[in-house]
Amino acid sequence: xxNLKTIAIALFVAVASISVNxxxxxxxxxxxxxxxxxxxxxxxxxxxxxxxxxxVVFKGKKLTxxxxxxxxxxxxxxxxxxxxxxxxxxxxKADDFFGTEKFPTAKLVFKTIGAKAxxxxxxxxxxxxxxxxxxxxxxxxxxxxxxxxxxxxxxTKYDIKYNSGNFFENLGDKTINDDxxxxxxxxx
Numbered sequence: 199x200x201n202l203k204t205i206a207i208a209l210f211v212a213v214a215s216i217s218v219n220x221x222x223x224x225x226x227x228x229x230x231x232x233x234x235x236x237x238x239x240x241x242x243x244x245x246x247x248x249x250x251x252x253x254v255v256f257k258g259k260k261l262t263x264x265x266x267x268x269x270x271x272x273x274x275x276x277x278x279x280x281x282x283x284x285x286x287x288x289x290x291k292a293d294d295f296f297g298t299e300k301f302p303t304a305k306l307v308f309k310t311i312g313a314k315a316x317x318x319x320x321x322x323x324x325x326x327x328x329x330x331x332x333x334x335x336x337x338x339x340x341x342x343x344x345x346x347x348x349x350x351x352x353x354t355k356y357d358i359k360y361n362s363g364n365f366f367e368n369l370g371d372k373t374i375n376d377d378x379x380x381x382x383x384x385x386x
Contacts, residue, residue, distance in 0.1 A: 220262060223343075223386040225252040230386075232268065235379040238361075239371045243286060248272035250303060254345065254386055261319050261340055264308040270298045294360040295353075301328045309333070317341060327356040345384040350377040 227249040235244045255263030291298040305326040336349035359365045361374040
């Protein structure tokens, strides 16, 4: 009888500890999406870039972590076709912008997560682009096996200064906004 109690207590402790341990969920890189928008004085361009891998971490139903790698070589404009799309894609992948030959991936790692509302969190993360790591802060909403966020990134913090009005004068209508926008949908 004493052994049965010991086994029952051990089983209870094991089950209890499993429920409070972190659970890592890999994202589905084929259905998770990153859409970007870059604006300039005369308009904007939009497109996509793909995840290489990533995962979110939960304790129970609470988001507690995340780490993602983006395949920068997949960067493409979706608002153009043909020759113009090829030219823009080539320029975005060149050293003037993301330098994807030398820096084929970007990385985002959650550092702090605070609850903002039910299933909505404020995240501060380290974003690495072109080998430069800077913090970014954004809100992320979790619903079932998906999460969504949208935030802006100041490209000049990652040494992407091409046609930035903060670094070059007399650009006129060639000026490109320093911030680009990201809309992310994670499926896990």
